[in-house]
Amino acid sequence: MPKQVIVQPSLESFDIIDTPIPIPKAKEVIIRVAVAGSNPKDWKYPLWKNWPHNSGDDIAGIVYSVGKDVYEFKPGDRVAALHQAGKENGSYAEYSVAPDWTTFHIPQHVAFEEAVTIPTAALTAAIVLYVDMKIPAPWDVVGSAANNKTPILIYGVTSAVGAFAAKLARLSGLHPIIGIAGRASDYAQTLADYVVDYRQGEDSVVNCVEEILKKEGLGNKVSHVFDAISEGGTLETTLRFLDASAGIVSTVLPPELFARDKENFAYPPGVTAINSAVPRVHSTHKDFGYLWSRYLGRLLEECRLKAHPFEVVPGGLHGVVTGLQKLRDGKASAIKYVYRIEDTEDAPPISSSSTSSSKQSQAKPHPLATFPFPS
Known part of the structure; x- marks a missing residue:
């Protein structure tokens, strides 16, 4: 079954739990994550709010499935996206969820590791x-x-x-x-x-x-x-x-x-x-989020915008807490910490030809997988 990371507030431990592949709502995109990226808030929110959860928001990968009202993306597309902070199914996972209006296509010359540095920042x-x-x-x-x-x-x-x-x-x-x-x-x-x-x-x-x-x-x-x-x-x-x-x-x-x-x-x-x-791009400024997500894709395509420098933390999902600890300890200098999900032990390889499966896993998830995220 697919896995995701639950970041503990102490940052001294974490849970990698089994989670069914999400089923998209009307305007959602389910992404098979190739690379996840970290931001300072990813360690601060679990600590400040004493809130264990999958705190990652930066996603790059392959579209797995889309909601019924999504028309710009299809399974197999290479995309980057901004997950909605505080919601379930964050980016520290094999499958993540993003609204279609903060998802954008990645040009072929842009690697997943580069693309994942972009959405939040x-x-x-x-x-x-x-x-x-x-x-x-x-x-x-x-x-x-x-x-x-x-x-x-x-x-x-x-x-x-x-x-x-x-x-x-x-x-x-x-x-x-x-x-x-x-x-x-x-x-x-x-x-x-x-x-x-x-x-x-x-x-x-x-x-x-x-x-x-x-x-x-x-x-x-x-x-x-x-x-x-x-x-x-x-x-x-x-x-x-x-x-x-x-x-x-x-x-x-x-x-x-x-x-x-x-x-x-x-x-x-x-x-x-x-x-x-x-x-705000997920609440009061959805149109702004839509326009700028599309524009970021265009700027990347035309090489008018370049990604942020990055460092791949070894271990895939197992490396997430290591990266967050480095952020907490002030070790990052002009770099983003990113995680290749296929580096996780037993994770299947990512391929641009990935397609959606019509059969969703029905196994019972870990209790934290349905943590009551705030609206």
Whole structure:
């Protein structure tokens, strides 16, 4: 019977359980997972909520079956997808489920390992730039508009979401792109016009940013800030060079929970501050999720967007907790941890010619397989 991983809150243990192949609802795609990818929330949610569950959301693989209202995908298609966070049948499994509107075709020249780095990070970056910051989308940038100076600062530019924010900002003509990074400075140089090393200390970071802005003739404050870290003092640092009268800042974590002084931290009244969250593509922003998922496939096809660097963690499903522990311990630097499901002991090989089976397994699942996920 197919298997999936249940991540325990402690990250010191995990369960690999038998689970029947899911049966798709009307707008769902069942994917035979070739490669699953990890994100920081995959270890944080089980810990924060004391919630054992299959926390993976990034999927790349072969369509196994589709719901009755799905018309863009068929069994055998190569796809990547964003699983709906908090729902059952996440990506740490042999078979996973995704809504059709956050599923997209993978061009033949893009490997599953590359494709799986994209859904969560790129769609989060798109939410940040085009929903919350109201930046013109790449298809709206033409002629001289592409040369107008609109600076953006990305704290954590070599994180997956920070890197995709930089790549999309470039496509939208933003300049200069200022990236704050640390160990992965070489990679940061490929993403940003200027790179500032946060390891030099907060005062040095602020001084460097102000010098860059002065050099570019942009005063000494930044109008657009994306804090892709949002903890450990980054919220306070970005506040020092953010335009207090008309700036906009996006964070990936809520300041009221992750600021140093949680009770007293506040942005100035003139600042627009948004905690950007990708789950909106599965609720209030389904159309946005649909359009951008399709567009990501097109950008990949035309080689206008490249995947994030990745590291394959050995062991398939058995390696998931190892990867999550590395994320928790801060060992990831400009890489995504990914897992080849066929590397799991006894897992059958993945083939692009895979087709759906009309016979679903009827064996009784492990009790955690039907854990009451929140709606």
